């Protein structure tokens with residue numbers, strides 16, 4: 208295509224030359240006049256869309272006789288002593304050499320490119336200030352290198368553009384006709400302009416070259432498209448083929464760049480239209496990359512259905528999805544918490560002969576980590592290793608994050624060490640995860656060790672890091688140290704955020720300093736941060752624990768007044784507080800109010816109240832609340848059953864107790880230690896020895912401890928049955944338990 212365009216220039220030469228003269232008032236051949244500003248060139252494009260002007264003639268300044276002699280001597284010396292260091296060969300010529308001499312030497316060195324390039328490099332290093340002569344010499348060298356060594360040419364063009372910008376572009380055009388054999392130099396020039404980030408110049412160059420009948424190749428234009436901001440990219444995507452009168456036709460890669468750009472800004476609809484245009488408008492069918500990019504676009508805005516639809520379309524066209532395609536879908540599923548679904552996709556892709564790559568495994572590892580399913584995480588790491596894939600920094604980060612969140616600090620530390628031994632550099636995120644993990648376990652020494660190591664590596668702790676540390680200190684009741692740390696953080700210019708304040712308030716509450724915590728909330732508001740549901744719930748919890756129920760209720764009212772929606776945790780905290788203070792009637796009213804106002808209570812809310820009614824031996828009220836729970840469609844949990852069973856046993860309603868026991872087992876729940884004891888005692892009272900013994904066996908097998916009186920009953924029974932051995936074994940067990948318990952007490 209380029210050659211065709213280059214050939215076309217000959218036909219129209221004369222008419223364009225005349226037109227140029229008319230427009231610019233000077234002949235086209237003058238070197239200094241080769242139109243330099245892009246505005247004049249695009250005006251030209253508009254006015255003579257179909258006419259093409261010729262490239263200018265090369266007419267360099269002539270050397271004086273003395274200069275000509277010098278240049279001849281210089282090139283002769285270079286040729287004769289080509290194995291000597293250049294600096295030594297050139298030393299005798301010393302200060303007499305000017306950039307002009309370089310220019311005059313080029314015709315003599317034309318057939319010896321390596322020598323020419325070394326001479327040019329030497330001149331550029333001795334005369335670092337850009338000069339017209341060096342620019343011209345660089346352009347000529349690029350022309351000579353274009354065909355044989357495109358990389359060298361591209362590097363020279365980059366050098367020239369860095370020095371001279373648009374003036375250099377003119378130099379390349381001015382020297383083209385005389386020095387060049389190949390129009391591909393203009394592809395390289397455009398690529399070089401993109402390389403050095405002169406994107407506007409690159410766009411102008413495309414249009415400017417059209418006036419000479421040169422159409423830059425689609426591949427070169429693609430590198431420009433890929434670098435332009437989305438808006439400019441779309442403009443160029445529409446404009447380039449049109450301005451070139453169809454001389455430029457986009458290929459699949461160009462379309463893919465456009466699709467990618469649109470997807471990146473979330474404009475998936477237009478991206479899809481561009482994909483649909485490919486075949487009918489450009490005759491290039493969409494490929495795997497086109498589809499994968501669009502599928503990824505749909506996945507990143509959460510449109511699973513559209514993504515699956517495209518997968519199907521792709522399959523119908525006989526295109527095979529690649530790991531990237533599957534990964535997009537798996538990442539979306541994981542993000543929605545559907546990790547098991549993502550794993551199904553994984554096995555599907557394996558079944559269909561697509562080998563998962565490291566990114567796919569990282570997605571799965573991250574997904575399982577977020578679910579806290581560590582056994583699955585390890586299985587994935589194993590599979591990954593077995594496939595010969597090496598975990599990268601992202602994999603390690605996910606893994607460490609997941610382990611830290613699950614409190615598996617030994618494993619996290621091991622993985623961290625492994626990451627270091629693989630030569631990967633942990634970043635702020637990894638360190639913050641470790642610090643947070645240690646803080647959550649109260650291992651503050653380890654946390655600060657990690658913090659110091661982080662500083663030693665030149666990493667800056669962020670707000671999250673500091674919040675973790677201050678949270679950890681608060682949990683150790685070291686609120687003062689936490690306060691100090693937060694001051695340090697402020698002095699570093701990091702702004703305290705709501706999380707930091709919440710952590711501090713939480714620490715103060717845990718340390719029993721509610722007054723200070725309330726003051727901190729006021730401070731927080733003064734700093735322009737809004738206390739949130741977590742702030743209020745923390746403070747309410749503190750008031751509930753200290754029995755100041757009026758103040759707790761006052762905070763609920765304040766929250767509602769401010770339009771902050773209480774969460775289920777808020778209500779459960781309040782309900783628990785009321786129950787602990789014996790305010791069961793208020794608790795019941797709160798429950799009714801919640802249902803009335805559409806704040807759905809959960810099992811925990813009901814359980815609090817049921818537990819305290821049953822402790823009061825009021826099984827009537829307990830049952831009433833249980834019925835209310837069922838009628839609201841709230842599913843009873845394991846605690847609910849344990850409360851009901853213990854309560855009914857104590858109230859000697861063994862029929863109900865056994866009924867709930869059976870129901871509980873059928874739902875897969877199990878008895879607590881307290882429920883076992885209560886149930887066994889109740890059964891013994893009813894003389895149901897077999898059942899009682901069965902449960903007694905079962906609870907011991909689970910590691911629960913039966914009460915002394917239960918042991919005593921069974922020991923007596925085995926004695927009376929003259930089953931001495933069984934009785935003695937039970938006695939041993941009791942003694943052993945006592946020893947274990949005293950040991951635990953001592954430590």
Ligand SMILES: *[C@@H]1O[C@H](CO)[C@@H](O)[C@H](O)[C@H]1NC(C)=O
Nearest residue numbers: 547550575579580581582583
């Ligand atoms: C972990 O994930 C696997 C699926 O890979 C599942 O079978 C298993 O039940 C999960 N374990 C837990 C504890 O959720």
Ligand SMILES: *[C@@H]1O[C@H](CO)[C@@H](O)[C@H](O)[C@H]1NC(C)=O
Nearest residue numbers: 775776779780809810811844
């Ligand atoms: C009920 O809410 C509490 C928070 O107070 C939460 O811990 C618990 O998991 C919830 N229970 C259910 C069954 O969702």
Ligand SMILES: *[C@@H]1O[C@H](CO)[C@@H](O)[C@H](O)[C@H]1NC(C)=O
Nearest residue numbers: 896897900921924925930933
């Ligand atoms: C001990 O007594 C219980 C209750 O009578 C009985 O069920 C159990 O079988 C006895 N243990 C042995 C080993 O005989």
